[in-house]
Structures are given as C-alpha cells and as structure tokens.
Amino acid sequence: MNFAESFRIALRALAANKARSVLTMLGVVIGVAAVILLVGIGTGVQDEITGQVEGLGSNLLFVVPGQYGGGMGGDQGPPSRRFTLEDSELLARRVPGIDAVVPVIQAGSTIKRGNRSVRVVVAAGSEQASEVFGGTLAGGRGYRKSEVQAGARVVAIGSTVRDVLFQGQDPVGKTVTLEGQRFTVVGHYESLGGGLAGDQDSQVYIPVTTAQRVFNLNYVNTIVIKATDADRIEVVKADIRRVLTPRYGEEFTVFTQEQTLGLLSDLLGTLTYMLAGIAGISLLVGGIGIMNIMLVSVSERTREIGIRKAVGARTYDILSQFVIEAVGLSVLGGIIGISLGWGGAELMARFTPVPTNVTPWAVATAFFFAAGVGVFFGVYPAWKASQLDPIVALRYE
C-alpha cells in the first residue's frame, strides 16, 4: 500500500470522529498559537529596542570608569576613580575625527511646580548634548554654551514632564523647582514614547556644570563621544585609549554602539527563548493530548485493525495509518495555530503598545515542531496498533 492510500484512510478516520479530532487538535492549536504570539512579542520588543539604540547613531562611543569584561559585568565594586570635566576637555582636544564630546551625569530627582510634582531622570550634558541624546524640540531651545560655562539654572523638559506640570500651557520662560533650586524652562521636547533608558519623556536636561553643583558632585558618570563617521569608530576608540591610559591605566572601558547592541541582543534573545520555552510547554501538553486520544482510538478500533490485518495489512501499513492520523492532527492544528498566533500578533501590534514581529523563521519552527510533536506522540500508539495479533484483534469486543 502506498502513502497516498494511508493518507486517505487516516483522513477518513479523522473525519469520522470530528468532535474528537477538533478537541485533540485544540491542544496543538493553542500551543502553536502561544509560541507564535510570544515569540512574535519577544522579537518585536527586541527589534524596537535595538532599533532605538541604532537610532542614537552607530557612531557613538561611551567611556565609563572601571573595567568591564565581555560578559554582563556586575561583579565590580564602585570604580575607584571617576572621570571629571577635565577628562572630557582633554579628549575633545586630543582625539581627532570627532564631532562631539559630551560629559554626562544622570540622576533621579523630583521636579516641582506649585503643588504639582513628577519623578524625573535628570540628564546633564554639555551644549553638544543634543548630538547624542536625540529628541526633537517642540518649542524653545536647548541650553547654550555660555549657560554651561556659567552653570546656569536652565532646563529643557520632556513631554510628560511638560504635560504634568504645565497642562497645556507654554512652559518656556516659566520656573520650576529641582533639588530645591529654581530653574528656568528654556525648551521642551516632543514625545518619543517608551524607550531604552526608561521613559525618555520623563527626562529633563540641564547643563552638566549645573548638575555638579546641584547634586554636589565633582565627577561625571559617562563621557559620550560622537565620531564623525561610523567607519572611524575603531580608530577613535584607540585614540581614546591612548589619551586616557596615562591617567587611568586600565581602569576605564570604551563601549561602542555595536557592543552595546550585542549585549542587548543577547539579553533580549534569551528572553525570547524563555517565552518560546514557556509556550513550548503548552505545545508539549497538546502532544500528550494527541497521544492519549490515539491510544484510546487504537483500543477502540482494535477490531478494525484485526480486519485490516486479516485481509493483508502489514505492520507498516497499520503503523503508517496511525502515525499519519496523529501527524495530520498536529499539522492541521499547527496551521490553525499559526494563523491564530499570527493574527493575534498583528492585532496586538495594531491595538496595543506592545510591538510584535512574526518572522518566517518562527513560523517554520513552530510548524515543524508541531509536526514533530505529532510524530513523536503518534508513534507509540501506532506501534502498539501495528503489533496487535490479528487473531486477538478479531475476537476483541
């Protein structure tokens, strides 16, 4: 007997027990849909975040104090020596081929106006900060070089901060209170949405000199350098090392955008695999459902197996008939599951803020995994059926 015949027999058997077939399939449908949807969410989030990092420009370098290995880091204590504004100026003078050097301080604080207040992240930099922070001004201006030199109490605010504190009024020229000091709002930004470094709309931007005074610091957290072009990144990196090594030895690290991206991708990739794993468990449960039903089906159809064997069915014929039934259930369930998962992911992307991205790779994997589940869980019941003794099977009531 050929494969087409086995296939036809299996389909007929599935059609004969429609309700049971559909319920069995449901397990696989849910499993596959969950895999597609969750992996879609994982991939979507990964794409969006790496996209944001890339959006900052691939020609950025981040210089941080302390030594970080290739791994995730975290085993170091606080770095013994931090960078100062002088280091930033030194780099600006001695490293060629760069557009901007921005000393950055980041700190959490609360900003107030009247009786309203909002938690913010204070991002402090030099007048060149707009080169590295991104964001589009909705009104007003950023702080100027003179204001940085003077340590002026001026602030540019993110859209959330503006909406909470000013509620539709134009904030430019108004005053707010930060760390007990009065600041003049010089500009405000358009909404960027949720982002990599938390919510960028809840950030406020002040001159780095002002930040040192208000937070009582004599150092900066990071020095961000923008190379004139992405191809020069490695050269610039070497130059930075050359300039800083005499002062700090090995106690600093230069991250390129690429490294940061790699790190993030690893992390988010792991997250995606975790989601896939959780969804995979439900697919496994669906597979066990198939096995259960196939076992019931085999014992219910013992007599049929006996008849088939009596008229000439070989072990292989019975085996393939039942395996094809199981695989048919799982493949059909897989196709429906992929459609549902994909549809769900599309709806989610459209109607919720969660980004999703269903890749052909995920679809193919889910499909073959589902088919594999059918084979794996179908073989044992089918093997059991194929080993029945025709004499015993024919007598079975």
Next chain:
Amino acid sequence: MVQEGQATASRVVLETRDVGKQYQLDGVEVNALRDVSIAIRAGEMVSIMGPSGSGKSTLMHIVGLLDRPTCGEVILEGDDISNLSPNQLAELRNKYIGFVFQSFNLLSRTSAQANVELPLVYAGVSGVDRSHRAIEALERVGLGNRLGHFSSQLSGGQQQRVAIARALVNSPSIVLADEPTGNLDSRSGIEVMAILQDLNAQGITVVLVTHDDRVARHAQRVIRVFDGRVQSQEAVENRVIAAQELRDLPAEEVAG
C-alpha cells in the same frame, strides 16, 4: 450445478503435515492441535467440523495463515510457509485467502464498496481498477444495487454477502468461511450457503469451519476434529443443496 467428486483429481492448494500447536494458558501448556495432516484441493468444498474446544478454531487460524504451527509444516501452493514472519503471512493472506467471519467483520461507517476494496488497497491495486473489481464482486453476490450503503444500513444477510464479496475480490486460492451462518436467521443463512455453493460450482475452493452438522453437510467432504486431532475425513453423503432448500422455503415463509 454442483458436481460431487470433481475435485478429487485436482492439485493440492494447501496442506498441513503433522501440524501441532501448543500454547500457554495461565501457565498450563495446552495442546490445541496434534499431528494434524490435511490437504485441501483446488475447487473443493470442504468442512472442518468439531465442537468448541476441539482445536477447530486453531486449525482454521493455521489454514487461514493467521497463526503459525508450533511444529509440522504448512504447504501453500507448493511452498512451506510454516516459518514465515507475520508480515510475509499478511502478504500471503492478501493474495491467497479470503475470509468470511461469523460476525461479518465489516468496517463500520464505510460503504459496501469500500469494504470490498480493502484487500485490493493492501494489494496495491490502483483506484479505478479497484472500484471496477469491487463492483464486479458485489454484483456476483447480488448486491450490485447496494454499493454505497454503509454496513449499518444493510441486513445481516446482506452484510455477510458483502463479506463474501470482500473474500472473493482478490481471486484467492481459498475462501475460508468461519461459521458464516452463525449470526444469521435461517433464511439468510441458507442464502449465504447457496452463494458459497454457487461460487464453489464456479471453481472457487471453499473451506467451511463449523460446529453444526447440517451446515457442514453443504460441503463435499467433512474433516472432523476432536481433542486436537483429526478424527475422520470422509465424503458427504446426501449433500445439502442450499438452492434446493431455498426453493422449498417460500411456502414456509408465507405461513410464518
């Protein structure tokens, strides 16, 4: 017409030589068959008769290639088949044996035609040829107008005729009928026997397995099995002709 003695000179289709079968039942060794030597000739109609527990069923399983003997030889069309694997036996069953069972053993929720096609499916016969031969076999048992009926839509007699068509469709060497009338009312039973006798008259070898003396006497020859041994093999005198019985029936049916 059925002619007695026509088969005596023809070749042997299936032969058992000193066949024995032992098996364990609850740890006790049971001798189901001992030293059974029988021969079935082409075109013959022969009954294997015996009470339950006589080993008649075991002998039928061996003759039907469903089981292998513990000792002795089974010769089918000249070849020793006593040591073949289950899969090889399945292929031989498909080619040489047609089964008619007491409880019909048709596939449920399957049309008469599809049931008859089943042996052809496993023989690898293609679709068109298959349906052609199945229809022909069903016409031969008088069910040409019931092709698409499911087993559940047919009477017992009709179901048994479908089973006979299924047994015939592969042009087997032997049609093996195990208590073919056991689940039928007397009229349907006689009809089925008439079909079997008619097929035998057309040259098909028929082996009847039964405990009923009257059913056994439809054959030309009776092999009596008792206690796992062949007790006697003799030609039937006063053979029952089912067609004759059928002719005698209508009056009876009108009365009852």
